[in-house]
Amino acid sequence: MQIVVNGSAENVPDPALTIAELLQRSGVESPEMVSVQLNGEFVDRQDYGNKSVTDGDEVDFLYFMGGGRA
Amino acid sequence: MTAFATKAIHGALLKPEAHGSLRPPVYDSVAFEFADSHQIQLAFEGRKPAHAYSRITNPTVDEFEQRVRILADALGVIAVSSGMAAISNVIMALAETGANIVTTRWIFGNTYSLFEETFRPWGLETRYVDMEDEKAVAAAIDGKTRVVFLEVITNPQLQVADIDAITEVAHAHGVPVVLDGTVTTPYLFRSRDHGVDVEVISSTKYISGGATSMGGLILDNGLFDWKRNPKLEPYAKKFGPGALLAGLRREVYRNAGACQSAHNAYLQTLGLETLSLRIGKSTANTLALAQWLEKQAKVKSVDYPGLASSIYAKRAAQFFPRGAGGILTLDVASREQCYAFQDALKLVRRATNINDNKSLILHPASTIFCEFDEAQKQSMGVRDTMLRLSVGIEEVEDLIEDLERGLAAL
Numbered sequence: 001m002q003i004v005v006n007g008s009a010e011n012v013p014d015p016a017l018t019i020a021e022l023l024q025r026s027g028v029e030s031p032e033m034v035s036v037q038l039n040g041e042f043v044d045r046q047d048y049g050n051k052s053v054t055d056g057d058e059v060d061f062l063y064f065m066g067g068g069r070a
Numbered sequence: 071m072t073a074f075a076t077k078a079i080h081g082a083l084l085k086p087e088a089h090g091s092l093r094p095p096v097y098d099s100v101a102f103e104f105a106d107s108h109q110i111q112l113a114f115e116g117r118k119p120a121h122a123y124s125r126i127t128n129p130t131v132d133e134f135e136q137r138v139r140i141l142a143d144a145l146g147v148i149a150v151s152s153g154m155a156a157i158s159n160v161i162m163a164l165a166e167t168g169a170n171i172v173t174t175r176w177i178f179g180n181t182y183s184l185f186e187e188t189f190r191p192w193g194l195e196t197r198y199v200d201m202e203d204e205k206a207v208a209a210a211i212d213g214k215t216r217v218v219f220l221e222v223i224t225n226p227q228l229q230v231a232d233i234d235a236i237t238e239v240a241h242a243h244g245v246p247v248v249l250d251g252t253v254t255t256p257y258l259f260r261s262r263d264h265g266v267d268v269e270v271i272s273s274t275k276y277i278s279g280g281a282t283s284m285g286g287l288i289l290d291n292g293l294f295d296w297k298r299n300p301k302l303e304p305y306a307k308k309f310g311p312g313a314l315l316a317g318l319r320r321e322v323y324r325n326a327g328a329c330q331s332a333h334n335a336y337l338q339t340l341g342l343e344t345l346s347l348r349i350g351k352s353t354a355n356t357l358a359l360a361q362w363l364e365k366q367a368k369v370k371s372v373d374y375p376g377l378a379s380s381i382y383a384k385r386a387a388q389f390f391p392r393g394a395g396g397i398l399t400l401d402v403a404s405r406e407q408c409y410a411f412q413d414a415l416k417l418v419r420r421a422t423n424i425n426d427n428k429s430l431i432l433h434p435a436s437t438i439f440c441e442f443d444e445a446q447k448q449s450m451g452v453r454d455t456m457l458r459l460s461v462g463i464e465e466v467e468d469l470i471e472d473l474e475r476g477l478a479a480l
Contacts, residue, residue: 006117030119035309035316042310062308063119 001055012053020048022059034061074141074257075346081137081339096336097121097129116320126324130332134339138287141342142256142269145292146315148323149285149335153252153272155328156286157181157219158188160248160268163314163322165216166301167193172210173219174201176227176451178250179438201231204239211243216299221250222259222389225424226399226434226458227451228373230382233389237265246294252276253395253425256289257349264389267294268314276349276396279341280427283334290314348427348463353393355429355469356461360398362470368407368480370455374398396425396462401455407480408433408457414479417464417472429462429469 002011005026014021019038023031036043037060043051053059087094102121104110112118121127135147150156161184165171171185175198185196199206201220211218218240223230233249240247246267251259255276261269271277273285296302296313305313305320323329330338353376360374372379375386376394386394402408412420418429422437432438439452447454461469 006112007115033119035312037308040308042306042308044310060117062116 001053003053003056004058006059006061015054016052018049019043019051019053019059022053023048023061026061028061030063033063035063036061077140078137078345079343081133081140081342094130094133094336094339096332097124098332099128100124124332125327125329126319128329128332128335130339131330131335134330134335134342135287137339137342138256138289142260142289142291143262144269144289145311146290148288148315148318149273149330149338150288150323150328151286151330151334152284152328153250153270153274153286154180154184155326156270156272156288157248157250158184159318159322159326159328160270160288160314161189161194161217161219162326163317164246164248164299164301165189165194169214169216170195170197170212171217171219172197172199172207172215172245174221174224174229174231175199175449176201176221176224176229177219178221178225179434179442179450181250182450183441201229201236204232204235207236208239208243211240211245215243215245216301217248218245219248219250222252222254222261223375223395223397224451225253225397226456228375228380228382228397228399229451230375230385230389230394232385233264233266237267241265244298246299253397254390255345255349257346258353258390258392258395261289262291262293265293267291273338273341275423275425276352277341277345278338279344279348281423282341283337285330285334285338286328288318349393349396351463352396352425352461355463355466356396356398357393358466359459359461359469359473363398363400363473366477368402368477370401370403372398372400397458397460399456399458401453402457402480403455405433405436405454408455410479411476412457414476415472416475417468418459418476424458424460426460427462429464429472430460432458432460434458 039058113120113122131149135149139147197210199210237247248268249266251269252272252275269289271287273287292311297306302313302317305317309316357376360372360377363369363372375382412431418431421430435452435454
């Protein structure tokens with residue numbers, strides 16, 4: 001299936017990939033600080049292990065820091 | 071690693087330091103570069119945990135924020151340029167034109183000025199109540215109330231409100247509680263354990279290590295459901311419990327430019343490491359001086375929540391088991407006597423700060439409350455016969471000797 005991770009299209013072979021597995025697979029830096037959005041909606045940290053992505057989903061890993069204009 | 075002093079010293083070194091320096095360096099740089107265009111794009115989109123520009127984040131400030139977060143068991147911390155910046159940023163993040171704040175009638179003079187002279191003309195109303203009267207707090211809250219704001223110990227009235235009762239009332243109405251914990255810091259009062267949603271602190275005071283630098287802190291304890299706040303609702307949808315922190319970092323804090331400098335963050339991190347030692351000494355000195363002053367015939371009254379004679383003694387013992395802070399007030403016969411007393415002192419300094427290493431004295435009515443008329447001062451609990459003594463970490467025998475000098479001048 002194809003999903004969009006942080007704005008980039010990715011092919012994911014596993015049809016039942018959880019958010020926790022996706023975090024690990026994507027090599028996300030400082031995962032304890034990241035905020036996950038699935039199709040624009042916040043995903044609670046306690047749901048990372050039981051919420052799976054499906055074909056066409058958009059996943060964003062966002063940090064409070066770093067964003068913005070300078 | 072659970073003890074406050076241990077956590078304060080060892081904190082959280084976020085990344086291994088390049089040279090193995092035990093003391094994290096001061097990243098006194100405005101901007102940070104990136105390996106390629108994609109990396110800088112990700113950083114600006116908030117998709118990469120990287121520092122780009124020091125008005126938004128800085129590694130030295132980040133180190134300070136993380137240490138405070140660990141000490142307070144907070145969800146997140148943002149360090150700002152002063153205590154007033156902490157208050158103004160939080161209020162701007164939570165309230166809008168047409169909304170209101172409910173707060174204590176005994177609020178700090180500069181905070182009152184912020185609410186009345188800065189925010190009111192923009193259409194944000196502040197309602198003043200007696201925080202001892204929970205029914206009055208409840209009655210003041212309506213559908214437009216965005217914050218219940220109080221001080222852990224009011225300055226200089228030294229009132230200790232029933233914080234547990236206030237948080238219960240506010241939460242029953244779906245309103246978060248913001249508490250100014252400057253005079254206690256997380257060492258003396260764990261706001262999270264008492265249901266406080268957001269704590270603001272002037273780290274210029276105790277935390278800076280002896281009036282070394284200006285600074286402020288915003289601590290989100292992670293207790294409030296920010297979906298209930300209209301301004302933060304869009305952030306809550308994207309960031310869940312991190313909505314206030316995201317709203318500040320990505321909007322108010324960033325746009326208002328109230329960032330803390332790396333140099334100040336370095337100094338305040340140093341101060342944090344000795345905080346428990348200094349507060350321990352300061353509060354022990356304050357109690358000893360309050361007990362001594364109570365016995366002096368020329369002193370009409372002494373206020374200190376840690377005194378057995380204080381009307382807040384029971385509450386202070388419950389809320390502040392490590393001590394009731396480093397500020398006391400004493401009343402003498404007149405303003406003239408106040409001036410004579412403080413002018414005779416040689417060790418205690420006449421200055422407007424609090425919680426310095428040095429003991430400081432001030433006549434609040436003629437200084438920080440000089441902009442208010444007599445009726446306002448009376449309603450704010452500021453008496454013309456009152457002196458505020460912020461007790462430092464000198465030896466108490468030397469402080470008593472100096473205060474004896476002051477009393478001899480009356």
